[in-house]
Amino acid sequence: MKTTAVILAAGQGTRMRSALPKVLHPLLGRPMVRYSIDTVQKATGEKPVLVIGHAAEAVRQQVGEAADFVLQEPQLGTGHALQQAAARLRGQTDFILATTADMALFTVETYERLLAAHQERFARDPQGCPITLLSVISQDARGFGRVVRKPDGEVQAVVEEAQATPEVLALQELNTSVYCFTADWLWNALPRIPLSPKGEYYLTDLIGIAVSDGLSVQAVAVADPCEAIGINTRLHLAEAEAILRQRINQAWMLAGVSLIDPHTTYIEPDVIIGQDTVIWPNTYLHGSTRIGENCTIGPNSILRDTLVGDRCRVLVAVTEKAILENDVEIGPFARLRKGAHLANGVHMGNFGEVKNSYLGPGSKMGHVSYLGDTTLGAGVNIGAGTVTCNYDGKHKNKTEIGDHAFIGSDTMLVAPVTVGEGAVTGAGAVVTKNVPPHSLAVGMPARAIRKLKDSD
Ligand code: UD1
Ligand code: CA
Numbered sequence: 508m509k510t511t512a513v514i515l516a517a518g519q520g521t522r523m524r525s526a527l528p529k530v531l532h533p534l535l536g537r538p539m540v541r542y543s544i545d546t547v548q549k550a551t552g553e554k555p556v557l558v559i560g561h562a563a564e565a566v567r568q569q570v571g572e573a574a575d576f577v578l579q580e581p582q583l584g585t586g587h588a589l590q591q592a593a594a595r596l597r598g599q600t601d602f603i604l605a606t607t608a609d610m611a612l613f614t615v616e617t618y619e620r621l622l623a624a625h626q627e628r629f630a631r632d633p634q635g636c637p638i639t640l641l642s643v644i645s646q647d648a649r650g651f652g653r654v655v656r657k658p659d660g661e662v663q664a665v666v667e668e669a670q671a672t673p674e675v676l677a678l679q680e681l682n683t684s685v686y687c688f689t690a691d692w693l694w695n696a697l698p699r700i701p702l703s704p705k706g707e708y709y710l711t712d713l714i715g716i717a718v719s720d721g722l723s724v725q726a727v728a729v730a731d732p733c734e735a736i737g738i739n740t741r742l743h744l745a746e747a748e749a750i751l752r753q754r755i756n757q758a759w760m761l762a763g764v765s766l767i768d769p770h771t772t773y774i775e776p777d778v779i780i781g782q783d784t785v786i787w788p789n790t791y792l793h794g795s796t797r798i799g800e801n802c803t804i805g806p807n808s809i810l811r812d813t814l815v816g817d818r819c820r821v822l823v824a825v826t827e828k829a830i831l832e833n834d835v836e837i838g839p840f841a842r843l844r845k846g847a848h849l850a851n852g853v854h855m856g857n858f859g860e861v862k863n864s865y866l867g868p869g870s871k872m873g874h875v876s877y878l879g880d881t882t883l884g885a886g887v888n889i890g891a892g893t894v895t896c897n898y899d900g901k902h903k904n905k906t907e908i909g910d911h912a913f914i915g916s917d918t919m920l921v922a923p924v925t926v927g928e929g930a931v932t933g934a935g936a937v938v939t940k941n942v943p944p945h946s947l948a949v950g951m952p953a954r955a956i957r958k959l960k961d962s963d
Contacts (some may be wrong), residue, residue: 508601508602508626509553509599509600509601509602510551510553510600510601510602510603510604510622510687511551511553511555511556511596511599511600511602511603511604512547512548512550512551512553512555512556512603512604512605512606513555513556513557513558513589513592513596513603513604513605513606514540514543514544514547514555514556514557514558514574514606514607514608515558515585515588515589515605515606515607515608515684516530516540516557516558516559516566516607516608517558517559517560517561517563517578517579517582517588517591518560518561518582518588518609519561519562519582520561520609520739522739522740523739523740523741523744524741525741528561528562528565528566529608529609529738529739530566530608530609531562531565531566531569532738532744534611534738534744534747534748534751535748535751535752535755535773535775535776536775536776536793536794537775537776537777538569538570539608539609539611539738539744540557540566540569540570540608540611541569541570541573542611542612543555543606543607543608543610543611543613544557544570544573544574545573546613546614546615546618547604547606547618548573549615550604550615550618550619550622551604551618551622553600554573554574554575555574555575556574556575556576556577556592556595556596557570557574557575557576557577557608558576558577558578558579558588558589558591558592559576559577559578559579560578560579560580560581560582560588561582563576563578563580575595577591577592577594577595578591579591583706583707583708584703584707584708584709584710585607585684585707585708585709585710585711586697586700586707586708586709586710586711586712586713587700587707587708588710589603589605589693589697589710590697590698590700590708593694593697596690596694597690597694600690601689601690602622602625602626602629602687602688602689602690603686603687603688603690603693604618604621604622604685604686604687605684605685605686605687605688605710606618606684606685606686607684607685607737609737609738609739610683610684610685610735610736610737610738611738611747611751612733612734612735612736612747612750612751613641613683613685613729613734613735614734617641617729617730617734618685620727620730621639621641621685621687621727622687624639624687624725624727625639625687625689625725628725629689633689634722635722635723636689636722636723636724636725637688637689637692637693637696637717637722637724638662638686638687638688638689638713638714638717638724638725639686639687639724639725639726639727640654640662640665640682640683640685640686640687640714640724640725640726640727641683641685641686641726641727641728641729642654642680642681642682642683642726642727642728642729643680643681643683643728643729643732643734643735644679644680644681644728644732645679645681645732645735646679648668648676648679648681649681649736649737649743650668650739651668651681651682651683651684651737652665652666652667652668652681652682652684652711653665653666653668653671653675653676653678653680653681653682654678654680654681654682654726655675655678656680656726661723661724661725662714662718662723662724662725662726663714663718663724664714664715664718665682665711665714665715666711667709667711680726680728681735682711683729683735683737684710684737686710686713688713692717693713696713696716696717697713699716700712700713700716733750736750751776752772752773752774753769755774755775755776756769756772756774757769759774759780762780762782763782763783764780764781764782764783764784764785764786765783765784765785765786766786767785767786767787767788767806768787768788768789771788771789771790772786772788772789772790772805773790773791773792773793774786774792775792775793775794775796777794777795778792778793778794778795778796778797778798779796779797779798780792780797780798781798781799781800781801781802781817782800782801783800783801784798784799784800784801784802784803784804785802785803785804786804786805787803787804787805787806787807787808788805788806788807789805789806789807789808790804790805790806790807790808790809790810791808791809791810792804792810793809793810793811793812794811794812795812796810796811796812796813796814796815797813797814797815798810798815798819799815799816799817799818799819799833800817800818801817801818802815802817802818802819802820802821803819803820803821803822804819804821805821805822805823806822806823807823808821808822808823808824808825808826808838809824809825809826810824810826811826811827811828812827812828813826813827813828813829813830813831813843814829814830814831815831815835816831816832816833816834816835816851817833817834818833818834819831819833819834819835819836819837820835820836820837820838821837821838821841822836822837822838822839822841823838823839823840823841824837824838824839824840824841824842824843825841825842825843826841826842826843826847827843827844827845828844828845828846828847829843829844829845829846829847829848829849829861830847830848830849831843831849831853832848832849832850832851832852832853832868833851833852834851834852835849835850835851835852835853835854835855836853836854836855837849837855837859838855838856838857839857840857840858840859841855841856841857841858841859841860842859842860842861843860843861843862844860844861844862844863845862845863846862846863846864847861847862847863847864847866848864848865848866849861849866850865850866850867850868850869850870850885851868851869852868852869853866853867853868853869853870853871853872854870854871854872854873855871855872855873856871856872856873856874857873857874857875858874858875858876859872859874859875859876859877859878860876860877860878860879861877861878861879862878862879862880863879863880863903864878864879864880864881864882864883864895865881865882865883866878866883866887867882867883867884867885867886867887867910868885868886869885869886870883870884870885870886870887870888870889871887871888871889872889872893873889873890873891874891874892875891875892876889876890876891876892876893876894877893877894877895878893878895878906879895879897879898879903880895880897880903880904880905880906880922881895881897881905881906881907881908881920881922882905882906882907882908883908884908884909884910884911884912884928885910885911886910886911887908887909887910887911887912887913887914888912888913888914889914890913890914890915890916890917890918890934891916891917892916892917892918893914893916893917893918893919893920894918894919894920895920895922896919896920896921896922897922899922904922904923904924905922905923906920906922906923906924906925906926907924907925907926908920908925908926909925909926909927909928909929909930909944910928910929911928911929912926912927912928912929912930912931913930913931913932914926914931914932915931915932915933915934915935915936916934916935917934917935918932918933918934918935918936918937918938918953919936919937919938920938921937921938921939921952924938924939924940924941924942925941925942926938926941926942926948927941927942927943927944927945927946928944928945929944929945929959930942930943930944930945930946930947930948930959931946931947931948931959932947932948932949932953933947933948933949933950933953935951936948936949936950936951936953937950937951937952937953938952938953939952939953940952940953940954942955943955945958945959946958946959947959
């Protein structure tokens with residue numbers, strides 16, 4: 508039988524006090540809404556339907572192909588939101604998994620448990636229990652609706668905090684706003700939700716409707732209350748982010764990665780790290796960063812969309828869209844910008860910046876240098892203070908340096924320019940013309956003054 512998820516994401520999220528729609532606020536680097544999309548897709552095996560309304564275009568753009576969209580306009584409450592999916596899904600699917608985009612921390616297993624509980628009951632009693640809801644037992648009510656049970660344990664109602672009597676307020680079983688419905692029943696019941704005094708249609712009223720029809724509603728409690736953090740304010744956002752971070756960090760530690768101080772280690776969900784790599788404190792691994800085995804990363808490093816091979820050392824560095832092959836060392840105070848590619852065994856020391864450049868195997872750039880739009884051969888030595896002058900005010904020009912060239916300290920390479928294989932530049936050379944292979948060039952502007960003795 509088929510289950511399709513509907514994710515409610517049309518509300519503005521006024522309590523965030525933000526120009527950005529709530530569901531697009533980043534949670535560990537990804538828009539909040541992506542989390543529920545991914546988890547329900549895995550739990551149901553189907554592309555979910557996302558109900559959008561407030562800032563619909565922005566949400567649609569961020570989500571792209573990952574969901575189908577229905578528009579809720581105007582936004583008249585959670586019941587009204589789910590009803591917008593009726594035209595799309597009626598007759599198409601057997602069960603509806605309804606959830607909200609601001610409950611981002613539920614795991615695939617939790618959704619699967621809810622679906623299994625509903626389907627198991629359905630198999631025994633196809634008409635008797637059209638709703639299974641996911642509850643959480645917690646002393647911290649967080650403004651959630653309270654689940655009221657009958658003496659026999661079945662659910663009687665969900666009462667919103669604003670409507671609750673002191674007795675109901677004291678209940679510790681709370682509604683997470685995640686439900687599995689039998690689809691045929693749902694589509695017929697949604698139009699029966701009454702308008703609330705606040706002018707909204709509450710999805711929670713479906714429980715009362717089922718019960719008054721003499722049907723059962725069952726509740727399954729989430730095993731780990733930490734999953735049930737609804738994000739309504741920026742305080743909740745920070746709380747959710749901390750839990751997610753802890754979850755990711757724990758998974759990497761159990762997978763064989765050492766985190767010296769997990770509390771100051773920020774690893775985004777798509778990052779991959781190899782075994783026996785050690786991450787030192789205050790390190791941020793963003794986006795699609797991948798790190799190989801036996802590396803040492805940090806302290807104080809920020810890597811974004813960076814590929815790092817095995818046995819690399821990254822110390823106090825900031826990298827973005829860069830590649831480090833194996834046995835590469837960078838830092839302290841190294842900056843790799845887009846397109847920096849350091850081949851096997853490259854050493855890049857303190858205060859270096861590399862952009863859109865390839866440094867061949869074993870090349871060294873020890874101190875205070877800038878390489879932009881440059882191709883280096885193997886075994887090149889870049890002296891302290893070397894700068895590629897790659898921008899003439901209009902164009903970015905290329906520098907090429909051959910294998911085993913030795914660039915003297917404080918050389919200015921005025922691109923476009925080529926330094927041949929095995930060539931040497933003197934300290935302070937300003938290289939404006941190509942330097943032939945195996946030649947020594949000095950001065951300003953640098954001229955090749957002689958062929959090197961030990962060359963062929
Ligand atoms: C809701 C539940 C409450 C539950 C809590 C758990 C209702 C009436 N209340 O309250 O019982 O304890 O979730 O988190 O359902 N949305 C729309 N269209 C709308 C209104 C809301 O799509 O017209 C979406 C929002 O974008 C949000 C979700 O529905 O993702 C929940 O709305 P929200 O206003 O946050 O409901 P809560 O007050 O948290
Ligand atoms: Ca909410």
